[in-house]
Amino acid sequence: xxxxxxxxxxxxxxxxxxxxxxxxxxxxxxxxxxxxxxxxxxxxxxxxxxxxxxxxxxxxxxxxxxxxxxxxxxxxxxxxxxxxxxxxxxxxxxxxxxxxxxxxxxxxxxxxxx
Amino acid sequence: xxxxxxxxxxxxxxxxxxxxxxxxxxxxxxxxxxxxxxxxxxxxxxxxxxxxxxxxxxxxxxxxxxxxxxxxxxxxxxxxxxxxxxxxxxxxxxxxxxxxxxxxxxxxxxxxx
Numbered sequence: 265x266x267x268x269x270x271x272x273x274x275x276x277x278x279x280x281x282x283x284x285x286x287x288x289x290x291x292x293x294x295x296x297x298x299x300x301x302x303x304x305x306x307x308x309x310x311x312x313x314x315x316x317x318x319x320x321x322x323x324x325x326x327x328x329x330x331x332x333x334x335x336x337x338x339x340x341x342x343x344x345x346x347x348x349x350x351x352x353x354x355x356x357x358x359x360x361x362x363x364x365x366x367x368x369x370x371x372x373x374x375x376x377x378x
Numbered sequence: 379x380x381x382x383x384x385x386x387x388x389x390x391x392x393x394x395x396x397x398x399x400x401x402x403x404x405x406x407x408x409x410x411x412x413x414x415x416x417x418x419x420x421x422x423x424x425x426x427x428x429x430x431x432x433x434x435x436x437x438x439x440x441x442x443x444x445x446x447x448x449x450x451x452x453x454x455x456x457x458x459x460x461x462x463x464x465x466x467x468x469x470x471x472x473x474x475x476x477x478x479x480x481x482x483x484x485x486x487x488x489x490x491x
Contacts, residue, residue: 298478307469313479315478353421357478365423365434366411366480367423368422371421
């Protein structure tokens, strides 16, 4: 079945550092890929998405590129802020005909220190 | 507008009791999902409703779990004869038909003692 693997945390960074969270997936066909974020005390929210190979999703300074050849969707941000401290989840959904149920990675906790 | 709401926010129950968890999706969203977030299993899909179609129950972990969606809106997840391993945060999400973004509720934290 489908699966998502992402780097384990916690990841501790200083403000303005570069952040990368690795994510790889196993799926049949061409899934859609997502990064969700869970800020402390808040619910899950969509951060960015990419629905086909070579698409780049971006939001709030974060970027991730859908790499079919390496089955990866790594999340990057060039200069993190304390407010980026959160748990980040990589996820996929199957091709359109199968509905949009999400398969999540294990989550990566990021802590940004001032 | 109002987001996805869930009730109760916290539920403590004794092993063997039945519980009902409620989800109110965003008005107009035809798709509704239940997920479970637990320490041991991470975030896992449970069940998916889309309009009047038969629900996708492929993620339900056992026959103690069931869910219904009345009138295409509110959904109730029922867990019968709860076990300690059912302790988790149960998340509900909704979306427009054929839209990628799912909007999540705050979750119900279930503790089985």
